[in-house]
Amino acid sequence: MDVFELIRDFFHKRQSKILIERATGVRLVTEREETIRGCFAFPGTEYDAGIEVDGQHAGTISYGINPLNDRVYIYELTIEGESRRRGLATATLWRLWCTHQVPLVPLHEVGTAVGFWSKARKRFAAAGVEIKRDIRTADQEEEKLRWQHLVPESEHERTMRQYWEWVESENTAGRPAGPGIQ
Incomplete structure (x- = not known):
């Protein structure tokens, strides 16, 4: 291990310790847990x-x-009233990362939160943790393609796919099939 790696590891551990201390006492209480077709x-x-x-x-x-x-995709993070400006949003993200240990990705950084996300990226990077750039609406469909093969097919979609496969096989065999057949 070279000197640079030793120094980097030292600072990663130091920043991790700081983030762990800030996250002490922060708890996420799940209110809803769902898998809904059509959601991101x-x-x-x-x-x-x-x-x-x-x-x-x-x-x-x-x-x-x-x-x-x-990936953990952050849709919305809100700290209310008197709890603001105490590092709770960063502590919440750290708690989330500790639970899942995968990169965090905000879906859309609103203008008022750009500074927060920038600081959070720097603090987490110092601990060896990645917060990726936000995924704008146009990029979300591209991101979803990574797991598209895992999306179950509905009954309607399967029926339509099978019909068009049948039409294609009939046409390939020289037998006209499909809409408007006489």
């Missing part, structure tokens, strides 16, 4: 959770885990 992470699971600090409600977080279990 489908067939992964989506969650709504309350954020509690020392037993007191401090905010909410909505997030999803894709079916590959390789």
Whole structure:
């Protein structure tokens, strides 16, 4: 191991310790856990959770885990009233990362939160943890293609696919098939 790696490891451990201390007392209380067709992470699971600090409600977080279990997508993170400006959002993200240990990805960084996400990326990177850039609406469909092969086919979709496969096989065999056949 070279000197640079030793120094990097030292600072990663130091920053991890700081984040762990900040997350002490922060608890995520799952309020909803669902897999809903049509939602971003489908067939992964989506969650709504309350954020509690020392037993007191401090905010909410909505997030999803894709079916590959390789990303946690942050939909919304809200810290309420007097709980703001105390590092609770960062502590919440750390708690989430400790639970799943995969990169965190905000779906859309609103203008007022750009500074927060920038600071969080730097703090987490110092601990050796990745927070990826946000996925804008146009990029979400491309991201979903990574697990598209895991999306179960509905009965209607399967029937339509089988019909068009039959039409194709009939046409290939020289027998006209399909809509408008005389």
